Amino acid sequence: MKDSFFRSMTWLHTWVGLLVCWILLVVFFAGSMSYFRHEISLWTKPELHSGTFQHYQANELGKQLASGQTFLNEQTHNARDWRIYLPTERRPYLSYGWQNQPQAGQRRGEFHELIVKPNSEEMISEVRESKGGNFFYRLHFDLHYIPAQFARWIVGFCTMFMLVALISGIVIHKRIFKDFFSFRPNKGSRSWLDAHNVSSVMALPYHLMITYTGLITLMFMYMPWAVVTNYDGDNRTFRAELNPSRVQTKPSGQDAKLISVASLLPQVKRYWGDTPIKRVVISAPHDSNSRISFYRNNGQLVTDKRTQMVFSGVTGELISMSPVEESATHATYDTLMSLHTARFAGYFLRGVFFICGLMGCAMIATGALLWAVKIRQKQQKQISKGKTASFGLRLVEGLNLTFIAGLPLATSVFFYANRMLPLELQGRAQWEADCFFITLGLVGLLACFNRSLSSWRLVLSLGGLGLVFLPLLNALTSPSNIIDNIVSGQWTLVGFDLLSCFLGLSLLLTVKKLNTSNKPKSAAINKNTATGSQRQHVAGENPLTAKVKEAAQ
Amino acid sequence: MMISNLMVLSILWISYIAFGCLALAMFSNFRSTFKKAPTPLQSRGLYWSGWSMLALSYYLSVAKQGMLYGSIFFTGMLAVAGLLVILTLSYRAKSLPVFMAAGSVICLLNLVR
Numbered sequence: 001m002k003d004s005f006f007r008s009m010t011w012l013h014t015w016v017g018l019l020v021c022w023i024l025l026v027v028f029f030a031g032s033m034s035y036f037r038h039e040i041s042l043w044t045k046p047e048l049h050s051g052t053f054q055h056y057q058a059n060e061l062g063k064q065l066a067s068g069q070t071f072l073n074e075q076t077h078n079a080r081d082w083r084i085y086l087p088t089e090r091r092p093y094l095s096y097g098w099q100n101q102p103q104a105g106q107r108r109g110e111f112h113e114l115i116v117k118p119n120s121e122e123m124i125s126e127v128r129e130s131k132g133g134n135f136f137y138r139l140h141f142d143l144h145y146i147p148a149q150f151a152r153w154i155v156g157f158c159t160m161f162m163l164v165a166l167i168s169g170i171v172i173h174k175r176i177f178k179d180f181f182s183f184r185p186n187k188g189s190r191s192w193l194d195a196h197n198v199s200s201v202m203a204l205p206y207h208l209m210i211t212y213t214g215l216i217t218l219m220f221m222y223m224p225w226a227v228v229t230n231y232d233g234d235n236r237t238f239r240a241e242l243n244p245s246r247v248q249t250k251p252s253g254q255d256a257k258l259i260s261v262a263s264l265l266p267q268v269k270r271y272w273g274d275t276p277i278k279r280v281v282i283s284a285p286h287d288s289n290s291r292i293s294f295y296r297n298n299g300q301l302v303t304d305k306r307t308q309m310v311f312s313g314v315t316g317e318l319i320s321m322s323p324v325e326e327s328a329t330h331a332t333y334d335t336l337m338s339l340h341t342a343r344f345a346g347y348f349l350r351g352v353f354f355i356c357g358l359m360g361c362a363m364i365a366t367g368a369l370l371w372a373v374k375i376r377q378k379q380q381k382q383i384s385k386g387k388t389a390s391f392g393l394r395l396v397e398g399l400n401l402t403f404i405a406g407l408p409l410a411t412s413v414f415f416y417a418n419r420m421l422p423l424e425l426q427g428r429a430q431w432e433a434d435c436f437f438i439t440l441g442l443v444g445l446l447a448c449f450n451r452s453l454s455s456w457r458l459v460l461s462l463g464g465l466g467l468v469f470l471p472l473l474n475a476l477t478s479p480s481n482i483i484d485n486i487v488s489g490q491w492t493l494v495g496f497d498l499l500s501c502f503l504g505l506s507l508l509l510t511v512k513k514l515n516t517s518n519k520p521k522s523a524a525i526n527k528n529t530a531t532g533s534q535r536q537h538v539a540g541e542n543p544l545t546a547k548v549k550e551a552a553q
Numbered sequence: 554m555m556i557s558n559l560m561v562l563s564i565l566w567i568s569y570i571a572f573g574c575l576a577l578a579m580f581s582n583f584r585s586t587f588k589k590a591p592t593p594l595q596s597r598g599l600y601w602s603g604w605s606m607l608a609l610s611y612y613l614s615v616a617k618q619g620m621l622y623g624s625i626f627f628t629g630m631l632a633v634a635g636l637l638v639i640l641t642l643s644y645r646a647k648s649l650p651v652f653m654a655a656g657s658v659i660c661l662l663n664l665v666r
Contacts, residue, residue, distance in 0.1 A: 181576040181635075183643045198639055203632040302621040344622070348561045352629035359632065 006172060013168040014371065018396070020158040021368045022403045026139065027155055028364060029407055031210070032357030033136035035342060035350050036496075038090040041132030043496045044418045046478030047124055052093040053490065054118040056086060056276045056297075062262040065280060067121065068096045069261050073285070076100075080109050081283040084261075088278055088297055092492075094118070129428040130418055135436070141218070144433060149221075156215065156222050163211045169200060176201060189373045196366040199359045206356035207363070213340035216333065242330070249289050256288035256314045264311055267318065268294050271309065275299075288314055300346055304338035365404045372396050398447035405459040406443035408507060412466030412500075413439040419477040453514070461511045467504025471497035556617050563663045564617075564627075566656035567610040568634035573653045574603030576638055585646045607631075 033040065042048060068084040076082065076098045083097040097113035114123040131138075138144070143151040170176070180201065183194045200207065220227060220235070231238045261280060268277070278297040284290040290313030295306055310319045326334070338344055342353050375393050376383075383389055389397075417435035421428055443459055474497055475481030485493045576582045578599035583591040591599070610630065615623035641649045 178579075181572075181579070181582055181639055181642055183639050185643055198636070202635040202639070205628050206632060300618075300622055302625070339625070346556075348556070349622075349626050349629060352626070352633055355636075356629060356632050359636070 009168045009171045013165055013172055016161050016168070017165040017364075017367050018371050020161045021364050022399050023154065023158045024162055025361060025364045025368075025403050026143075026407070027141070027158065028357060028360045030136045030139040032354055032361065033411075034133065034140050035345075035354045035357065037133030037137045039133065039492050039496060040136065041130075041134065042091075042492055043474070044130045044132035044415070045127050046419070046474070047127045048093060048115055049485075049490070049493060050479040051117055052115050052124065054087050054093060056088065058274060058276070061086070061277070062265055064094060064116075065262040065265070066260065068116075068280075069258075069282075071096055071121075072098055072282075073258075079285065081281055082285055083113075083282075084280045085113075086277055086279060086297075088276070090492075096123075128418075128423055130432060131429045132418075135414070135433055144437065152218055152221060156218055159211055159214050163215070166200075166204075166207055166211060170204075173197065173201070189370065189377065192366055192370040192373055196363060196370055199362040199366060203356040203359040203363075206353070207360055209339055210357075210360070213336045216336045217340055248283065249291055251284035251287040252289040254288040255286055256290070258282070258286050258290060258313050259292075259316050261292055264292060264294070264316055267311070267316075268309055271321065272296055282313060285313065290314060291319070298344065300344050302338050302344050303334055304341055304343060305334055365400075368396065368400050368404070372400060394451070397451045398444070401447040401451050401455055401459065402440060402444040405456055405463065406440045408503070409443065409459055409463035409466060410436045410439040412463055412470065412504075415470055415500075416466065416473060419473055457511050457514060460507055464504045464507030464511060467500045467507065470500040470504070559663050560613070560617055563660045564610050564613050565630055565634055566660050567606055567613065568627075568630050569637055570653045570656055570660075571603050571606030571610060572631075572635050572638040573641075573649055574599045574606060576642060577649070578603060582642060582646075585642070586649050 064086065065084060069082075072079070072082040072084075078101060079098040080101050081099050083099075085091065085095045085097065087094055094116045095113050096116060097111060099111050100109040102109040114125050115127070116123055141152055141155050142148045143154065146154075179194070179197060183191070183198050185191050187194075215222065224233075224235075227233065227235060227238045261282065276297040276299075278295045281293045281295070282290065283293070292311045292313045294309045294311075296308065298305075298307055305322065307322055309321045311317065312319055342350065345353060372393065375396070376389065379389055379393060388394075414432055414436040417432045421431055421435075425431060446455055446459070471482050474493070480488070480490070480493070482494060482497045485491075485497075577586060577591075578596050580591065580596070583589075583596070583599075611623075611627045614627040614630070617623065618626055638649070641652060
């Protein structure tokens with residue numbers, strides 16, 4: 001009985017893991033990159049790299065809000081809302097934005113944003129069109145090219161598989177404590193298994209947390225029945241009850257004079273003290289139903305809630321304030337959400353999360369490679385007799401090459417596209433994303449014809465070179481290079497350059513290691529098995545480093 | 554509640570030492586590092602110092618950054634420290650005690666200060 005239980009768990013782990021591992025890899029990779037969403041967005045907009053950075057200054061607040069209101073009042077006509085974004089640690093600049101009235105049939109109107117230079121009235125409006133970090137953020141749960149709703153179901157399905165694979169993996173890992181520190185390199189499939197175990201076990205709390213909370217983030221979509229039953233399927237009423245401050249009031253259509261936003265500051269300060277404000281949103285300006293909302297910068301509080309104060313835009317009366325008293329369920333949900341999004345994380349914790357995310361990528365990649373290595377060993381006899389490998393094996397090896405080696409390359413291509421596509425190109429932001437997928441497609445095409453070590457080497461070294469030269473690209477295509485950034489203390493930009501350089505170098509080092517470690521091996525082994533063991537080696541070295549590199553950006 | 558860079562480094566290194574002790578408490582790791590078998594006393598000593606270092610690291614994380622944030626931070630640090638210990642053991646097994654000792658000096662200097 002015990003044996004059959006163990007065996008069925010192993011079966012479950014193998015097949016549940018294999019079936020969706022490439023989508024999971026993309027999701028994990030994109031998720032890890034999303035920890036640096038704002039940082040990537042900043043890097044992809046070199047127009048903002050000089051003369052815009054400023055810190056949050058409480059004593060400048062009144063002035064900034066007043067000039068923002070004046071500016072928006074003059075520049076916009078019949079806007080749906082105005083927004084004033086104050087500088088934060090991760091978005092270190094002041095900007096004014098507005099949303100036009102939505103076109104018929106659309107939920108949101110066109111959004112514009114202008115970045116304000118510190119201590120002046122000057123604005124930067126010519127910012128290139130780019131998705132930046134939001135590309136990876138959306139890729140994480142919306143994938144691309146397919147309707148978001150559909151994509152979220154796919155991702156949710158894969159996440160469920162991931163959870164099953166994680167739990168069955170813990171069950172079948174008999175030596176979880178004995179092998180806690182074991183990684184034996186250069187031992188063929190043993191090394192792969194070790195790498196798989198190490199990347200899983202070391203970050204196990206993270207993997208379980210991120211997978212489970214990932215399901216929670218979209219739980220109202222996956223399991224809507226409670227809302228359907230209790231609110232007759234009216235999601236909006238449900239949300240409104242959950243968080244009254246997020247209710248959007250409809251404009252009345254009657255004109256009324258908007259009060260000065262800055263005049264509300266003393267009231268805000270009475271409740272929040274000197275806690276920084278993140279942004280101010282004025283909805284339906286100059287309407288008798290207009291609202292002015294202040295959002296607090298929650299810093300390192302472990303919460304994903306928006307803490308806000310809503311005032312009437314006409315009378316200045318305080319209408320609602322969050323957080324309202326919350327139930328235990330709500331608090332639990334909020335904590336789980338915040339753990340997933342890690343919006344509270346400071347730079348160090350963010351980096352740690354990122355490393356854990358990369359270990360997740362490594363776990364998935366090594367698992368997929370391990371499967372291919374094992375099956376190839378099984379089929380070795382037939383293959384050496386001149387038969388071709390089974391279709392399943394070829395498919396898995398091809399997908400491994402495409403996604404494991406292709407993702408870092410595609411990522412570096414994304415950043416090159418960001419800097420090199422002509423600025424006036426129609427649909428430029430979409431083209432950047434297209435370049436990412438075209439690269440993946442090309443690697444996939446290569447994988448159709450040649451899945452050998454040389455392909456791995458080619459794709460990985462291209463990706464590595466691409467990443468290593470990103471700082472150079474940045475120096476050539478932005479107003480400041482890495483030295484300037486170090487001098488002026490722009491650590492976000494410096495960090496991006498250094499990390500991509502480091503990841504690129506480690507990728508190249510892997511390729512080099514592949515070359516040297518492979519030669520004596522293939523000579524030592526007899527001809528028949530040489531291809532198999534070679535393949536193992538190549539794949540083994542690659543995925544780990546590849547993952548790490550990808551994530552770094 | 555901001556935490557200084559040096560403090561982060563200390564917590565990371567304490568976790569590294571903790572995992573290093575726990576790894577050395579195991580027969581095979583001890584042998585590959587020191588080229589001899591550990592005595593039972595050594596094993597037990599390493600085992601318990603490993604756990605107490607872990608406790609110290611958790612205490613520091615929580616004391617410096619609050620219960621919630623500190624706990625999350627500690628869990629994340631464990632993953633990184635564990636990974637570093639494994640890499641050391643796989644490629645530089647003999648240097649593990651050296652790294653641990655060098656780390657403890659830095660940590661002590663920082664904590665005493």
